Amino acid sequence: MKILLCCANGLSTSILMQKMRKWGKEKGIELEVIAKPSSDIENVYKDYDCILVGPQIAYQLEEIKGIAVGKPVDKINPADYGLGNVENIMKQVHKLLDK
Numbered sequence: 001m002k003i004l005l006c007c008a009n010g011l012s013t014s015i016l017m018q019k020m021r022k023w024g025k026e027k028g029i030e031l032e033v034i035a036k037p038s039s040d041i042e043n044v045y046k047d048y049d050c051i052l053v054g055p056q057i058a059y060q061l062e063e064i065k066g067i068a069v070g071k072p073v074d075k076i077n078p079a080d081y082g083l084g085n086v087e088n089i090m091k092q093v094h095k096l097l098d099k
Contacts, residue, residue, distance in 0.1 A: 003093060004048035005035040005076075006057065006064060013054050016076075016084055023086040042067050050096050052076050052089070072096040 003020070007013035013035040024031030036044055038053075038060055045051060045068040053061050055078040065073045074096055080088040 001030065001093070001097075002032040002048045003034075004041070004045060004051045005033060005054065006038050006041055006051055006060075007035055007054040008056050009037055012056075012081075016054075016081065016086075016089075019084045020086050020089070023090070038064060045071055050074075050093055052093070055081050 005013045005017055005020075017033045017035045020033045021031065023029075024033075034044075034048075038057055041051070041064055048071065050072040051064065051068050051074075053064055053073065053075040055076060058075040061073070061075050074092060076089060077092070079085070080092075
């Protein structure tokens with residue numbers, strides 16, 4: 001599973017990215033997670049199964065959906081993002097991919 005995290009500049013999102021990668025290793029799940037600023041989405045989104053948008057740029061959600069046509073896109077719950085609650089974030093990913 002390949003997940004693209006979309007953020008403003010990548011600092012806090014890179015922390016979440018590391019937590020998600022660690023979670024995947026611990027669970028034995030093949031998980032590729034990368035964090036990119038929203039300005040780079042157009043160049044990389046095609047390589048990922050879904051895109052999660054950080055709460056700090058949730059106002060760009062519709063714009064990102066317009067760029068990443070055909071890919072599931074959703075914003076990360078602010079509480080899960082802030083706490084790095086990978087379990088809940090991965091539940092969100094599975095719901096996105098099941099649609």
